[in-house]
Amino acid sequence: MNIKNKIQLLLATLLFFVVSCKAQTKETSNTKKSNKQDHPSLILTKAGVQKIRAQLGTIPLFDETLAKVKAEVDAEILNGIEVPIPKDFSGGYTHERHKKNFLILQKAGVLYQILNDEKYAEYVKQVLLEYAKIYPTLPVHPQTRSYARGKLFWQCLNDSNWLVYVSQAYDCVYNYLSETERKLLEKDLFRPFAKYISVDNPQFFNRVHNHSTWGNVAVGMIALVMDDSKLLENALHGLKTDNIDPNAKDNDGGFIKKKGQKVGFLANLEEPFSPDGYYTEGPYYQRYAMYPFLVFAEALQNVKPELKIFEYKDGVLLKSITTLLNLTDAEGNFFPLNDGQKGMSYYSRELVSAVDIGYYFGGNQTDLLSIAKKQGEVLLDDTGLAVAIGIRDELETPFIKKSIDLSDGKNGEEGGVAILRANGSKEEHALVMKYSAHGLSHGHYDKLSFSYYEGANEVIQDYGMARFVNIQQKGGGNYLKENTTWAKQTIAHNTIVQNETSHFRGDFETGSAHHSEKYLFDVSNPNIQIISATESNAYPGTQFHRTMAIIKEDDFESPYLLDIIKINSETENQYDLPYYYLGQIMSANFKYNKPDVLKPLGTKNGYQHLWNEGEGKSDTGNAKISWFNNERFYTLSSVVSKDDELMFTRIGAHDPNFNLRNDPGFIIRKKNNKDAYFVTVLESHGHYDSVSEIATNAFTNIKNLALVYNDENFIAINIEAVNGNTSMFLFSFKDNSKTSKHQIKINDRTYEWIGAYKLIEINKKS
Amino acid sequence: MNIKNKIQLLLATLLFFVVSCKAQTKETSNTKKSNKQDHPSLILTKAGVQKIRAQLGTIPLFDETLAKVKAEVDAEILNGIEVPIPKDFSGGYTHERHKKNFLILQKAGVLYQILNDEKYAEYVKQVLLEYAKIYPTLPVHPQTRSYARGKLFWQCLNDSNWLVYVSQAYDCVYNYLSETERKLLEKDLFRPFAKYISVDNPQFFNRVHNHSTWGNVAVGMIALVMDDSKLLENALHGLKTDNIDPNAKDNDGGFIKKKGQKVGFLANLEEPFSPDGYYTEGPYYQRYAMYPFLVFAEALQNVKPELKIFEYKDGVLLKSITTLLNLTDAEGNFFPLNDGQKGMSYYSRELVSAVDIGYYFGGNQTDLLSIAKKQGEVLLDDTGLAVAIGIRDELETPFIKKSIDLSDGKNGEEGGVAILRANGSKEEHALVMKYSAHGLSHGHYDKLSFSYYEGANEVIQDYGMARFVNIQQKGGGNYLKENTTWAKQTIAHNTIVQNETSHFRGDFETGSAHHSEKYLFDVSNPNIQIISATESNAYPGTQFHRTMAIIKEDDFESPYLLDIIKINSETENQYDLPYYYLGQIMSANFKYNKPDVLKPLGTKNGYQHLWNEGEGKSDTGNAKISWFNNERFYTLSSVVSKDDELMFTRIGAHDPNFNLRNDPGFIIRKKNNKDAYFVTVLESHGHYDSVSEIATNAFTNIKNLALVYNDENFIAINIEAVNGNTSMFLFSFKDNSKTSKHQIKINDRTYEWIGAYKLIEINKKS
Incomplete structure (x- = not known):
């Protein structure tokens, strides 16, 4: 707080004492005018106002907010x-x-x-x-x-x-x-x-x-x-x-x-709310809707308490607040699922309301106070007063974001969104995996897509929406054409595209009729957290099964992400899997040609917006690219055949008004396959400091990634570290029971495990 | 300081007391071994060590640094x-x-x-x-x-x-x-x-x-x-x-x-040092050289005080420290003139040495203490001790960076680098204008180029070098080919390129033989700070005269930059002026076509690395583009003819290993001219908050920019604000005297002024 603010606060505080005294005497004359219903009664109540006036000047956060609001309104009154x-x-x-x-x-x-x-x-x-x-x-x-x-x-x-x-x-x-x-x-x-x-x-x-x-x-x-x-x-x-x-x-x-x-x-x-409090349009719009939902709930609770609005649908309104706070990265920014503008966060005024109302009407959960403290302001009503008192009295406890699985759909039966969180050597890693319903008119065509965060850094990004809200130069601040032609298309997301066509052919009606299905969510072991889901309607006749695990192993500096996609189709198709990394390419383990002239990757379904910046193939069984971003190194390693096409892309083609961000991407393309597997590991490793100019752990820790077994029921993947230590990841596609026993034979050796998945050490050299 | 550090410090402090006592008794036996010259005598001296030991545990910054260094060395000793x-x-x-x-x-x-x-x-x-x-x-x-x-x-x-x-x-x-x-x-x-x-x-x-x-x-x-x-x-x-x-x-x-x-x-x-303490290779290498220069000077001063090394060349070594600190942006990062890796700053270990040695041997300038305090560590010698004592005793005063003109060349007669600084509504604006000598092997071919900063945001960037120091994947961490083919070329900088050829034909020998000439540097009026310089050797037969002024006017939220380039040539040429803005284009006031296929802008001299992302022409007399970066809006307005070509570019063509950053640029091209004028205004305006989603002052404040008079002696430019208020900037190209009287006639009206330049209100509507 600078001096100007301190003086403002001081003046405001002095004023309150004067006003509080005056208040006692004037109250009666004011209330004389009231008719059958008391006023105020919606957000402020007569009793609440008395309580607030009585405590002015004694509750720092409330007083500061009040001083700020007063300064703002006074300036507006002066302005005319x-x-x-x-x-x-x-x-x-x-x-x-x-x-x-x-x-x-x-x-x-x-x-x-x-x-x-x-x-x-x-x-x-x-x-x-x-x-x-x-x-x-x-x-x-x-x-x-x-x-x-x-x-x-x-x-x-x-x-x-x-x-x-x-x-x-x-x-x-x-x-x-x-x-x-x-x-x-x-x-x-x-x-x-x-x-x-x-x-x-x-x-x-x-x-x-x-x-x-x-x-x-x-x-x-x-x-x-x-x-x-x-x-x-x-x-x-x-x-x-x-x-x-x-x-x-x-x-x-x-x-x-x-x-x-x-x-x-x-x-x-x-x-639109699932029983878990997930709002089907996604967090950006959940945030937007939270204000009317909660402010009306507060008003109803005050005026019509008999409606018991906060108990409606098993208390979903209060649940949704915690859910929404969990749908944020390390700095409180909402994951930009579906139409979402990046940068929107729990610092927004809607979330100030949500947190305060949630605290007051939801049994004073003290972890909400730590969010309110970061927000640094409160509602000027009974709820904000309660929060400010809680903070003054140092009641807050940390708000701990956990790995969670949020169901979608009215009854929680329309897929969902899973968030896996694990601590790295530096910052929390978070996977956001979407296997939800469409999300109404703000939904994107991205079944089984994901984004990945390290702290507040986007490692693999979700593009979010193509819109500059309230920036008039950009289409009056409204949705841009490119939101439809790019941001909503499947290729704009980190998931499988079949034959360069979006899921459900990009048809809203069809997309709205379907959702993905959860196969497995298990975070009971902090060293292997897993989400697995299937999609069988995006392309009729084709089944996707994506399994993503955040794995912590001693040989790796940070947790790594294992990503397995199994595709089965009745027909031969081309499958593209893009990864929208952010940063600059440091190296690749395969030869690629960067063209002298950039052409768009396709003509429609979002492909028209991607420049083809380079193509290559790998004959080593693995395609690896490393990049650098925000002082860190990342490597993506993927099992590929020598026929798989490896493409570097950049967003921005057919963008006549510079409406798109020119972000890079990497696409693995498998052609003429009925069935296919995409097996990929994403690592974060090392650090570069541009002041000391020292690079540490700048190279991948993966020597080789291999698909060593696959049939319709099982898959086995070997992850060999640079030091030779090898882990095998075993997974059952058809039986997600925790207790089933499985057995497969690889090179005459038998592997047995219980439950849907298992990570075993098969070669420990050091 | 976290708890771990505190404990470390405590332990270290305790240790010091024990050690200090021991020191008294052991000293004699140690000194017995000494030969004719005392040891230590270079950086530490016997007297200094006594002084340090006596004060251990009483000087926080020194003790903290010592504890940190001890922990680091102890770990290495353990490591073997x-x-x-x-x-x-x-x-x-x-x-x-x-x-x-x-x-x-x-x-x-x-x-x-x-x-x-x-x-x-x-x-x-x-x-x-x-x-x-x-x-x-x-x-x-x-x-x-x-x-x-x-x-x-x-x-x-x-x-x-x-x-x-x-x-x-x-x-x-x-x-x-x-x-x-x-x-x-x-x-x-x-x-x-x-x-x-x-x-x-x-x-x-x-x-x-x-x-x-x-x-x-x-x-x-x-x-x-x-x-x-x-x-x-x-x-x-x-x-x-x-x-x-x-x-x-x-x-x-x-x-x-x-x-x-x-x-x-x-x-x-x-x-290599000018009398102003500017090192001809540029700040990145000045920083690198500062350590040996100063540490040897310190040693010489200790062992051979008769050499009076700190008085050498009128005290240039001490001067160079202040100069180097002035060559930084608001966060202490060095301006990346010539070969410079971005992110290098006064937090580097070389600058810790420089600041401490400068303080100790340079008469205890207390403004250096404020930099040392930010650095958070000191040298473990007499100089660091003095600094840490100064900080403990709260002697520090702010280090105020001013507008300065730094001469280049041994005798200060080979051009220079000027920095104009002005406070905006939010943060300091800084113009870095380079009219220096070549800068030895690390010099770039960019006579009269500039970069522009708002706080630590690069508004118009200098690319810096094409190198990832110590990152092995990128050419062993050494200079990349693209440093020569791109970063050193003129088109990579914000200055004039004639006929798509670099200054001095990119020839090192020729470039090294010449330098630009200062015409005028005047910062006496904080509302119009100005630097003006000429270059007549970059292209034989062609003369450039660039004048840049940071102007504060009431009609503008922030100071704006006025940029005037006058070109006179014996032959008809094509002139390109690039501006490497950073951010996303919001709007342009002219029609442009973005091609369906991206081609490089040329085949050599750096042009081969630029994608042509779009071209247009303006028939309104002005070309305006606005962009958005880091929550702020910027607009560039330039006087253009309807034949001038306006090009959007992006770096990255012919870059087979992703060695270049894919940053955007905007080029104004004038063809088939002997003489030409480039007149441009750069504004920073407004703000966008992605949490409140409110955009303020998102549009340019310039209605029109007009060249209303020009001949070989004078120029007059009208800057008309959106509200109709118009200022006229008058400038004399041939007479830089402060006292000369000038007179020109425009549309039958006579304008008179004294000195090389003048800004006058010619139409005040509000």
């Missing part, structure tokens, strides 16, 4: 009110202005309650009256891209954001306003606003989708403030009638509504 | 002695082992003196005896790449490193050894070693080059230990005879020796 006629896409002036308005209004409402300073209530009132002036005559937003255009913003989604936040502001100043003012605001602004995003746009409101969650919650929140049970009913259960065409799609290509599908807030809680 | 027969290039086992040995020996010697524990002296003795065993029969090193092959290493340079460090170890244990042992070591190891790197390799020893500096110092250091005045004479003034062919070159392409050139340590101090 701006309520422009809507015109721009995200990133543009009117969009960003209206967005700022709703964020500031919510904060100003809270400041009014906590500081009891009418200047904030007056500001909220004046801004709301401005909105009430323009809203009745506002046309639909001029930008036409959305399937559900808003009025303030280009899509109803953002209008709903606005109402979710502004409802809270209204709740906070409700008693400050005269009845006439309230009537005016409700008639000209809130009721038509709620109607527009629901009744007038059922294709937006009556869905199971993060969009609709926002819509439902927006209507629900304003319903709670206005104590309107009919509106609340719509929010919770959707509109009774909507006449939505079951074939209709949104502008992201997602279906609007299946026939007979339940809708409304409860359905949005029911269907 | 390894003195392998030499075989490998840098990065390989024998190379790295011998390198580690000399570093550890030096430290063990120091520990013996400070801790008075004979185990360290015994270790040094045993290792030296091992070397004495192998050295007499060692052949020349088997790797043949060097023009001066060593015996322990592939080049005499590294052998010299060895002797510079080991001489210190020998000095420390001199009195511990018996006379017989000393005689043996001198006969079998030190004298033949010194002879081999001097008399046997005059092409290495008798040069003005960082190599020879190491050689001279190696011989000089061992001469001081052995008190051998003839050897010392060789070290200071070179060999009397050498028979070096004046046309001979080294394996980097540098000349060995000019006819009649003075050689030896003093000549190496005299010639």
Whole structure:
């Protein structure tokens, strides 16, 4: 904290004491105005406000947040009110202005309650009256891209954001306003606003989708403030009638509504969350949806405790918070599964809400406090107060991310996402393996794909989405064409592509009908953690079975990743397996030619975006490439035949507007096979310091990787270290029981083991 | 400091007290062995050691460093002695082992003196005896790449490193050894070693080059230990005879020796350093040479104070330390002028020495203490002790980097390097403009080139060298072919290339004969800092005049860079001006086509390494591109004609081993011109936060940039901001006097100013 902040905090703290005294005397006159329902009652409660006021100046994190929010709102009040006629896409002036308005209004409402300073209530009132002036005559937003255009913003989604936040502001100043003012605001602004995003746009409101969650919650929140049970009913259960065409799609290509599908807030809680709290769209959108889910849950708990919303579906809302925190790398960035913008993390305001609400309503789990402490701010309500007190009292315990398997699907029966975590010599290694359902309109076509992290370094990356959210120069900050032509395609991911065609032919409807199946998840032995899953619908007639294990062995500096893909098909095909490493190639153990002219690798399905930077073949049985990134060395070793094509690629072809990152990749291609095995080991090893200029352990520790046995039931792989020590990995494809006994014979020697897999030392030289 | 370190420190501290007591009693018996010259006397002195021992445990930074060094040496002693027969290039086992040995020996010697524990002296003795065993029969090193092959290493340079460090170890244990042992070591190891790197390799020893500096110092250091005045004479003034062919070159392409050139340590101090303390090879090699320069100076000062080495050439050695510290970015990384590996910084061990020695012998400048504090370690000698005491006593003051102009050349008459620094809204902006001499064999062909930094972010990068120092996979860690074909070529730099040919046709001899000329350096006004220089030899018949100014104006969030190049030629030529920005293109104000197939931009002079990623033309009079990097936006705006070709490039063509970084560039090409102007503004603006997803100030603030007047004497440029405010930059090409009056007429309006340049408001709208 610099001096400026310290002074701010000091001033704020002094102010609180003055205000707290004033508060005692003014309270009565304010409450006189209240009608049958108490206000505030959604996020702040009357009792909560009393408690907060009483403790101002004694809880550092709460006081700091308050001082920061106050400084921000005060600056905005000084700046003056701006309520422009809507015109721009995200990133543009009117969009960003209206967005700022709703964020500031919510904060100003809270400041009014906590500081009891009418200047904030007056500001909220004046801004709301401005909105009430323009809203009745506002046309639909001029930008036409959305399937559900808003009025303030280009899509109803953002209008709903606005109402979710502004409802809270209204709740906070409700008693400050005269009845006439309230009537005016409700008639000209809130009721038509709620109607527009629901009744007038059922294709937006009556869905199971993060969009609709926002819509439902927006209507629900304003319903709670206005104590309107009919509106609340719509929010919770959707509109009774909507006449939505079951074939209709949104502008992201997602279906609007299946026939007979339940809708409304409860359905949005029911269907996209698995029993493990995994949200089918992926962590980026889970984060986005967490705010409305939790803030409405908090409001419902405060106003309608009889609904027991936090116990709904076996407490899935609270579970989802822990799940989401587990879906992050070492620095708290969400794994960019499906459409996800990299860099989004648990430092986002949505996660501040989630952690605080989770702590308060979820039994005060002290590990959440360590996340809140890193976040460095809290909600200015009962939940944030509780968190800040917990931190002041040093109750926090570390939030330990474990290896977990998260089921997908309403009932947890539609595949899932597994995360294996192991400690390396330097930093945690994390494998993210995706064998989930499609993930609605934000899903990518990447069955059995993976990404790999060392600390916060991406070792094998998932591209994430092709979008620059809110950066206007890039397609108005919206999804770019390349999101469809590249980021969603299978070849953009670290998984098998058959015949240069994406899974499910890139067809959303087909993809949405299927999911992969778990075969095995076992992390009981910290030295061999394993996830194994199958996919049989991505290409009809072809079966994939991918098994990934993080293995710790004494001969290796760090845990290594063993990756085994077994493919069986009724037809001969070409199989491509890309690895999107990050860094610069240091060496390869095979000859390759880098062409004098770069051509795209293909013409469609994402291949048109890949430059072919070089090709080679290996006649040693192994293809090995080493690269360097962030002061570390990595080596990928793969069992290959002399006919396998080894290709170096770089993203960026057919990218007329520089929308893609020019990242490298390495593809192993097997042609004209019905059945095939991809067996690969990924190592992290060594270090280079550019100040001391010393390189340590810069070479792979693998002398040879060999497929020594395979049939339809079993596989055996020899991993020979440079010192000659050899381990054999044995695996059963058909029997995942922990207790079954297996036996195979290799070169007249018999190997026996119990359970689906086993790692044995077969040659210990040192 | 973690707990482990704390315990280490505690143990070390306890040990010191015990040892200090012991020291008092043992000292006498040790000194009995001493011969006519005291030992130690080079880096440690007898008096200094007494002082250090007396204060152990009371000076945190010294004690911490000592504990760290002790832990390191103890681990090596435990590991056992390894003195392998030499075989490998840098990065390989024998190379790295011998390198580690000399570093550890030096430290063990120091520990013996400070801790008075004979185990360290015994270790040094045993290792030296091992070397004495192998050295007499060692052949020349088997790797043949060097023009001066060593015996322990592939080049005499590294052998010299060895002797510079080991001489210190020998000095420390001199009195511990018996006379017989000393005689043996001198006969079998030190004298033949010194002879081999001097008399046997005059092409290495008798040069003005960082190599020879190491050689001279190696011989000089061992001469001081052995008190051998003839050897010392060789070290200071070179060999009397050498028979070096004046046309001979080294394996980097540098000349060995000019006819009649003075050689030896003093000549190496005299010639490559300018009076400002700039070392002509550039900061990376200045850093490398600083260690031998300063450690030998320290030894000479201790043993031969009558030489007054620190006063030599007006105190250039001490000056050079401040100069080198100024040649760093905000995080202390050296600007990679000429051959320089990025990431090398003032955290290197050479700079720890430099800062400590500079502080001790340079009058205790307290700003050096703030650098030493960041370095977090000190030399274990009188100088380090002084620094650690200064830090303990909180004497440090900030080291403030200013805008400076550093002359190049022995007499400061061969051009120079200017650094302009200005504070932006977020971080310091720094322009590095090079108008120096060639820089010996490590020089690049980039007259009037520049690089630009914002904080530690490279905005417009200098590529640095094409080498991975000590990473064996990459050409044994040595210079790569691409260093010559790419990194040294003019097109690899941000300066003018005429007819796709490098400056001086890339000819080392021609380039070495010339330098650019300063026209103007003026930083008296913090709102307009300016450097201007000319080059008339890079292309005979063509004159370049480049003027760069960092300008602060109220209409701009951050300072912007104005870049004006005036070209006059006797012939029609094509002129290319590349800007190697880093980041992803956000937008351009002109149409461009990205090709379906990437071809190299040319066939030679570095052009063969550039992919042509897209071409366009602008008919608006301005070409503007914006990019995004590290959460910031940047825009380059340039005055162009509709015929100028605008090209997007990416490094990486004809790079068979992935030796180059695939970084982007933007080239403005003007064809068929005798005379031409390149007028460009570089802005840094705005910010994007991927957690809040808010973009601020994401667009350029320049509406239009116009060349409104030009003749052979003057230029006038209008810089129009988006709000309509316009500034005019006026400049005189022929008269750099501060007092001359100038007058030009534009559209019937007369503009007058005094001095070479002026920025005036011509249209203030808001």
